[in-house]
Amino acid sequence: MSNPYDMGAIDIAWCPGCGNYGILNMVKSSLSELEIKPEELIMVSGIGQAAKIPHYLKTNFFNGLHGRALPAATGIKAANPGLTVIAESGDGDMYGEGGNHFIHTLRRNPDITNLVHNNMVYGLTKGQASPTSQPGFKTPVQVEGVSEEPFNPLAVAIALDAPFVARIFMGDKEQSKEIIKQAIKHQGYALVDIFQPCVSFNKVNTYQWFKENTYYLEESYDPADRQAAFQRALESEKIPLGIFYRHESRPTFESTLSAYREDKTPLSRRKADFNKLEELLDSKK
């Protein structure tokens, strides 16, 4: 079956063997399996290797600035809540440069899906540490190895009561794709942190390393339990994969806007109400 998101033969700027290819394929098949029309999907990204992904999908896209995918995605969703909006970028983009927006987007809870390629390194700028790099990780800048505590996106997201929090490894195609699909279908902000090997600059966190150091949350695990979710997000000996936390109790940002209380029309199709404006001006007499 042909995939409507397929670009055909294009030049892709990723290194051979990079984990980004697997993510691209998973996202592509998730979207077509969910039967989302490319005209109604917006891929929003920042800057980095991962952030090039919209160029490799046949859909609308907004490829903005480093770290700013989430505010732009929020603006798009709030201007037209009928669109499906995915914000997809790297860990440096989302958690580093965009850290403040990450926190506040979670608080705001727009109905967007946030896919983060977590390769624990800065790819595009050739191998500096990222906020998720493991302690001891050596780079041309972190010459003695990373000394900072790594950023824990899942724990932060659960602390902020994000309504959908998951982690996947791109190497496990089927499970990962199912989780991405659930994240897209979820009403409200959904975080999927995606382990992705960078074959050029991260010689520590390789395919093999991710395989050996991850495992899936057990079948009996209840993602509604926030305390448990938080605890599992702190595990570091072996890293759990799966849906950590999930609930439907928070209203989405768009649904709280008075602009859409009675009228669901996207802003592009609204007209300024000149009668009301005349009235308001007259009240100043």
Added chain:
Amino acid sequence: MPTFDRELSLTLGGEAGQGIQTIEYLLSHLLKTAGYHIYATKEYMSRVRGGSNSTTLRVGEKSIAAPCDRIDLLIPLDKAAITHVQNRISPKTLILGDKSRLGEDFPLIDVPLEKLAGQAGSGIMANTVAAALVCGLMELDAGLLNQFLSSYFAGKGAEIIRQNLAAAALGLEWGAKIARQEQIKIAIKPTPEVKNQILLNGAEAIALGAVAGGCNFVSAYPMSPSTGVFTTLAQNAEKFGLVVEQAEDEISAVNMALGAWYAGARALVPTSGGGFALMVEGISLAGMLETPLVISLGQRPGPATGLPTRTEQADLEFALYGGHGEFPRIILAPGNLQEAFLLTARAFDMADRFQTPVIILSDQYLVDAYYNTEKPDLASGEPENHFIKTRADYQRYQLTENGISPRGIPGFGEGLVCVDSDEHDEAAHITEDLDIRSRMVEKRLKKQELIKETALQPTLLGKAGSQNLIIAWGSTYQVVKEALEILSLKDTAFLHFSQLHPLPATTAGLLAKARQLVIIENNATSQFGKLLQLETGIKIENRILKYNGLPFTVEEITEHLKILWEGGLE
């Protein structure tokens, strides 16, 4: 006998928290309702309690829209209020106030404001007594005052209304008594035309102008003095169906706005210099994406946090050059409340049509100034969107003759709408083809020529071709206008710019005709003068500059021009 027949300048002063803002609001609205031309401007410190703040109200028979130094009546609520405005007090200034609080250092007419308020129920109503005192001096109708107070305090319950009415009655009586005893005569006549005019401040004018321009999305991070624009829109969000969001910072605010425009909304970002500093990357992004954007930049003195509650016109160069790379932009600077409304509305059309950022430069003085003005004409009609319905083969950055690629929005039509911050080809895909790069640069810059053709002409007051030419921009328009009305200088004209960039092609010609030029700016380095020199080659040697944080007053401009062009005086 002190008589005020054409105009009265009344200054009220006190600490923050003493209710000066309430008196300003009550008196300006009440006197406007009573049919007087009214103008109010305030200056205040960056603190919530204490300090020393003042408001000057001008009441007249003709329209007034500029600050003056002269004080006819001063009502200080504390002692510091007198010293605070000491250099504006003349032998003719009448001071009315509580002798027990203000002491004997200044000659004053004793009015026990607090005691009277206490008699009515509580000393905190001293501000109501003060407002009523002015009404009493002016022999205003008690019914009007009572009606006004009742609706003003409506939300606070019957007891508060009753007490304030009692306080007002006492203030009114004292006012009338003083007028009789001291033989103060305020003989300003109300004018019928005022009834049909509206009273608003610059922040409201900008906010409502935005609505008139079809604005339906506002994202901002609060910063004085732009907060008034933001709150006015927030308070009317439900009425007009606006999306209003307080972002986590200005970076987010501008990126949200760009996302919103991309998806077909018309977004406004109100801010001040410090916030604009954070938005610079977003401005540059708008330039590359060719996404429309409207920013309302309320200037305050800098650098950095500067004087948070004061005024200045010193961010022109920043607005002009903020953002890396080369791309067109538009800078507008309204000269009065009418223009604040109309230019803001127009900004949305320009941004949409030319797909480029438009920056509206106002300042603390303009956004906080209140006066009555004609209701803006909405006859130009409801704004039209300039985006198109896309076809399947749509390309966002199609190379066109005039540089404008038809703008589609996602979900409207069969096409895909793609935008990119990297250099891109016509389909918005990242490219390092350097030939395409050149063509894209040219395409973006071509729009600048189109924009220039539609640039707003400066307003000329006086005869074209006059020997002496005064140049100013933005919020100084009214003060220069009033000074000129007072002076009646020979062979002198005033050229006011409300579009600063791109400048209309006529600019050089207009400047070249004059023999003597003087530029008036609320900054220290004559930023607009430098821009004019860059664009026209004409250097303006005479500069009247003010940068202490306050706006120009009519007297200052008058004095400066007198010294400069004494010989030109009739």
